[in-house]
Structures are given as C-alpha cells and as structure tokens.
Amino acid sequence: MKTQQELAEIAGKFAISGKITEVKPLGNGLINDTFKVSTDGPDAYVLQRINNAIFQDVELLQHNIEAVTRHIRTKLEGNPDIRRKVLEFMPLKDSAKTYWTDGETFWRISLFIPDAITYEAVTPEYSYYAGKAFGNFEAMLADIPDTLGETIPDFHNMELRARQLREAVAADKAGRMADPRVKALVEEIFEYEEEMTKAERLFREGKLPKRICHCDTKVNNMMFDKEGNVLCVIDLDTVMPSFVFSDFGDFLRTAANFTAEDDPDTSKVGFNMEIFKAFSKGYIESAKVFLTALEKEMLPFAACLFPYMQCVRFFADYINGDTYYKIKYPGHNWDRTLNQWALFKSAEGKLDEMKAYIEAL
Numbered sequence: 383m384k385t386q387q388e389l390a391e392i393a394g395k396f397a398i399s400g401k402i403t404e405v406k407p408l409g410n411g412l413i414n415d416t417f418k419v420s421t422d423g424p425d426a427y428v429l430q431r432i433n434n435a436i437f438q439d440v441e442l443l444q445h446n447i448e449a450v451t452r453h454i455r456t457k458l459e460g461n462p463d464i465r466r467k468v469l470e471f472m473p474l475k476d477s478a479k480t481y482w483t484d485g486e487t488f489w490r491i492s493l494f495i496p497d498a499i500t501y502e503a504v505t506p507e508y509s510y511y512a513g514k515a516f517g518n519f520e521a522m523l524a525d526i527p528d529t530l531g532e533t534i535p536d537f538h539n540m541e542l543r544a545r546q547l548r549e550a551v552a553a554d555k556a557g558r559m560a561d562p563r564v565k566a567l568v569e570e571i572f573e574y575e576e577e578m579t580k581a582e583r584l585f586r587e588g589k590l591p592k593r594i595c596h597c598d599t600k601v602n603n604m605m606f607d608k609e610g611n612v613l614c615v616i617d618l619d620t621v622m623p624s625f626v627f628s629d630f631g632d633f634l635r636t637a638a639n640f641t642a643e644d645d646p647d648t649s650k651v652g653f654n655m656e657i658f659k660a661f662s663k664g665y666i667e668s669a670k671v672f673l674t675a676l677e678k679e680m681l682p683f684a685a686c687l688f689p690y691m692q693c694v695r696f697f698a699d700y701i702n703g704d705t706y707y708k709i710k711y712p713g714h715n716w717d718r719t720l721n722q723w724a725l726f727k728s729a730e731g732k733l734d735e736m737k738a739y740i741e742a743l
C-alpha cells in the first residue's frame with residue numbers, strides 16, 4: 383500500500399496542472415486501484431494503478447485506450463462539453479507515454495470528470511439512456527482506423543471460461559472441492575455448457591461477427607450528469623473485438639439484477655424485465671445501424687450468457703483460492719457465484735418473454 387505522499391509523487395510525474403492537495407481512494411472496481419487527486423487549480427484527476435498481473439501488456443492497453451479516446455474525440459469535435467464526454471489521459475512530463483512504471487507497478491492518470499455521478503442501480507428510464515449510449519459507443523468505434531489488440535486474450539470467450547473452471551476443479555488448489563455444495567454446482571453448471579458456448583461455434587462458422595466493444599459495461603462504468611443525461615463510458619481497459627453480446631449482456635447482468643452482484647441473500651436475486659425492456663429499446667435504437675438479424679435475435683441469449691459466464695469466472699476464482707477478484711471476506715467469491723447462478727436461472731426462465739419483446743422491436 384502506498385502512502386498519500388507516494389501517490390502524490392507518482393501523480394506529479396504526469397503533465398497535470400495545479401498543486402496536488404489531496405489523494406484519496408475512489409470507486410469500487412475489482413481489478414485496478416483508483417484514487418482521486420485534488421489540486422488547488424480547476425482540475426482534479428483520477429490516478430490508477432493498473433493491475434499488471436491481469437493486464438500483462440500495459441503498452442498495448444494504453445495504445446488501445448489512446449486510440450479509442452482519440453477516435454471518440456474526433457467524433458465529438460465542437461461539442462462544448464467534450465471534456466466530460468470522453469476520458470482524457472495525461473502524458474508524462476518528460477515523454478508522450480500515458481503511463482509510468484517503476485518497473486514493478488504501472489500507473490496512469492486521467493482528467494476527473496466533474497459533477498458526474500455513477501450508480502450501482504438504475505431506473506428503467508436511465509437504462510434506456512444507457513442502452514442508447516452503449517449502442518452509440520459501439521457505433522462510434524465501428525470505423526476506428528487503429529487496430530486494437532486483445533488486452534486480455536479471449537476475455538469473453540465462453541469456451542475458454544468453461545475450460546478454466548474445469549482446470550480449477552481438476553487442480554483444486556484451495557481444497558474447496560471437498561465441499562459437496564461446490565461439487566454439485568460444478569455439475570449443474572456444465573449441463574448448460576453446450577448451449578452457452580454456441581456463440582463461439584457460430585463465429586467459427588462465419589455467422590457471427592466480432593466488433594469493437596467495451597466489454598465491461600457494468601452499470602457503474604457509465605457516468606451521468608445531475609439531470610440524468612449520459613456523459614460518458616469509463617473503464618476502457620477491456621475495449622476490444624468481441625461479440626456485441628458482451629456489452630448488452632454485462633450491463634443487464636448488473637442493472638437488471640434486483641440486487642448487487644455479491645448479495646449473499648439469493649432470495650433477493652432476480653432478472654428485472656422492466657430494465658431489460660428499457661435497455662433493449664435504447665440499445666437497438668442506436669445499434670440498429672450495424673446489428674445483423676442474428677445478432678439482434680440472440681440478444682436474449684446474451685442476457686443469459688453473462689450471468690452464466692460471470693458465475694463461472696467467480697466460481698473458478700473461488701476454487702483457485704481467490705487470486706483474481708478483490709475479496710472482502712473469505713467466502714466472497716462463493717457468494718458472488720451463487721448470486722450470479724440465481725440470476726442466470728431467473729433470466730433463463732424469462733427467455734421466451736425476452737425473445738417476444740426483441741422480435742417486436
């Protein structure tokens with residue numbers, strides 16, 4: 383853990399304006415460490431320690447982020463609120479690089495977006511705006527001239543995630559397979575493997591495209607102004623080629639759950655059709671310019687796939703002994719797993735209703 387003083391020294395290596403007055407923790411991401419840097423000038427900043435155990439190619443990561451923010455900025459040229467509409471990463475004082483490393487830890491800094499709010503839960507009205515915004519985000523990136531690499535290869539590949547769970551089970555590093563509840567859930571999960579890996583097969587058959595997607599559209603990765611207008615999408619580490627299901631599915635995984643993704647009380651978990659409908663409407667309105675018939679038809683599948691995939695990812699981490707996601711207590715990943723499993727089952731039960739709604743849009 384770095385002290386305030388050390389964090390301020392790191393922030394001071396970047397081309398920021400004003401004198402640093404305070405550095406304090408910000409947000410609740412599960413991967414990077416994030417801080418707000420206040421100054422005596424008009425601007426504040428967001429300092430982040432990039433988790434380079436997970437993002438092993440920081441050079442590529444920042445290349446992607448610079449390309450994406452630059453491209454969006456050209457699309458927004460002339461917009462008077464441009465500084466709040468797209469993230470801006472600061473270069474170092476002595477080079478054009480947008481990250482600093484001491485050889486061990488990696489850091490970057492962006493402009494803090496003032497008067498912006500993130501939510502852990504949203505109303506149908508806000509979900510509609512979010513749908514439009516994520517569809518629009520994908521539409522804006524459709525003609526990006528740069529080639530984006532995969533910052534985490536095969537990030538949302540369900541075949542890989544299933545394989546990782548299988549490997550975790552076989553290795554049983556933390557001795558958690560002794561618990562009969564763990565064993566039973568593993569079996570139940572694999573009953574759905576065939577169905578849940580169908581997008582990868584359709585891709586190999588040339589029937590489904592990959593597009594540049596955000597790939598971490600958790601509800602708290604979107605910023606709103608005080609009036610409820612969407613300002614911008616944050617957390618760009620995973621922007622990469624993927625199925626559009628990533629963005630559609632991951633938003634609903636968080637926003638359409640009646641409770642938080644780690645609520646240990648699974649009786650509170652459930653898939654909220656009102657949020658689904660509002661988000662789908664907004665998303666399709668802005669994404670219809672590029673969506674194929676098959677992509678649109680499979681959106682309800684995406685709504686089921688993401689709770690399933692997240693359940694598999696949390697579960698593999700639990701079985702591996704909690705090495706990936708930050709946890710607050712020993713059974714945290716187990717609670718997350720059960721929560722996402724309950725959400726998957728709830729969404730699955732509403733599949734026909736979802737299909738009917740999407741078809742009519």
Ligand code: GN1
Pocket residue numbers: 410411412413414436597598600603617619620643692
């Ligand atoms: C991680 O960093 P954060 O909290 O926005 C994860 C997502 C998961 C999410 C689950 C790089 O996102 O894929 O869906 O936790 N990001 C990475 O809460 O693995």
Ligand code: MG
Pocket residue numbers: 411412600602603617
């Ligand atoms: Mg985040």
